[in-house]
Amino acid sequence: MPSSLPFGSPAVARLSVVGGVAASALFLLAGPASAHVGVEPQGEAAKGGYAVINFKVPNERDDASTTKLEVNLPADHPLASVMPQPVPGWKAVVTKEKLAEPLEMHGNTIAEAATKVTWTSTGGKIGPGEFQQFPLSVGKLPEDTDRLVFKALQTYDNKEVVRWIEEPKDGAEEPESPAPVLKLGAATGDEHGGAGHDTGAGSDADKATAKTAAQQNGTTETASAGSDGSSDTTARVLGIAGIVVGVAGVAFGVLAGRRRTTT
Numbered sequence: 001m002p003s004s005l006p007f008g009s010p011a012v013a014r015l016s017v018v019g020g021v022a023a024s025a026l027f028l029l030a031g032p033a034s035a036h037v038g039v040e041p042q043g044e045a046a047k048g049g050y051a052v053i054n055f056k057v058p059n060e061r062d063d064a065s066t067t068k069l070e071v072n073l074p075a076d077h078p079l080a081s082v083m084p085q086p087v088p089g090w091k092a093v094v095t096k097e098k099l100a101e102p103l104e105m106h107g108n109t110i111a112e113a114a115t116k117v118t119w120t121s122t123g124g125k126i127g128p129g130e131f132q133q134f135p136l137s138v139g140k141l142p143e144d145t146d147r148l149v150f151k152a153l154q155t156y157d158n159k160e161v162v163r164w165i166e167e168p169k170d171g172a173e174e175p176e177s178p179a180p181v182l183k184l185g186a187a188t189g190d191e192h193g194g195a196g197h198d199t200g201a202g203s204d205a206d207k208a209t210a211k212t213a214a215q216q217n218g219t220t221e222t223a224s225a226g227s228d229g230s231s232d233t234t235a236r237v238l239g240i241a242g243i244v245v246g247v248a249g250v251a252f253g254v255l256a257g258r259r260r261t262t263t
Helices: 010-034 204-262
Strands: 038-041 051-058 066-072 081-084 090-105 108-121 131-139 147-149 151-156 161-164 181-183
Touching: 038 181, 051 066, 066 131, 081 090, 081 108, 090 131
Parallel strands: none
Antiparallel strands: 038 051, 051 131, 066 108, 066 151, 081 131, 090 108, 147 181, 151 161
């Protein structure tokens, strides 16, 4: 029995066909799982805190570009603070609605919360083979759940709309069009400890930071001035010493000349 099959034999051809079909099947199975709209935090999204989260939007089409993204915020866990970061070529609009039950935040009563954020192209687009990230600062994150589900709609310039709205279930296979899911970390005990929270220019933390920076700058400037003063003093001393050495050399030369003359 031969040790190998000759190239071009029917058996080799059948193996090639089978291998190609298997590879294509794997590609098709992996495609949807790796190309859907997703959400990830910058740093950590801790319960009870604030965070900056990025919605990553890939383009799945070869003949169309993404020109719009709508993200529906979780109604069962309303977010009182929602601020989009500007993205060049895109306009962000935050839709708010009144809450059935007002929220308490920093001693204030919040009567409405954001329900949806829409990014619409104003010149930008996500072309074939490209992706775009849309950052969003959110808070205060809930403390009674481990994740937040954001249902999203992706619109292409050929009017096609892809609905990423199927909620993944624990222990089940990923759905065909999964909704973006944000996993929440353990509470840190500091509601301002999230990666994306801005404490504001007038906060105690900012004042302390500014004071520390000023002290450090003052120390640096003082050290620099002291160094310059020391350098000037050293230069003066060396200059005077040079003059003294020069005068001594001249005097020594004169005396030596007189001794030779006398001899």
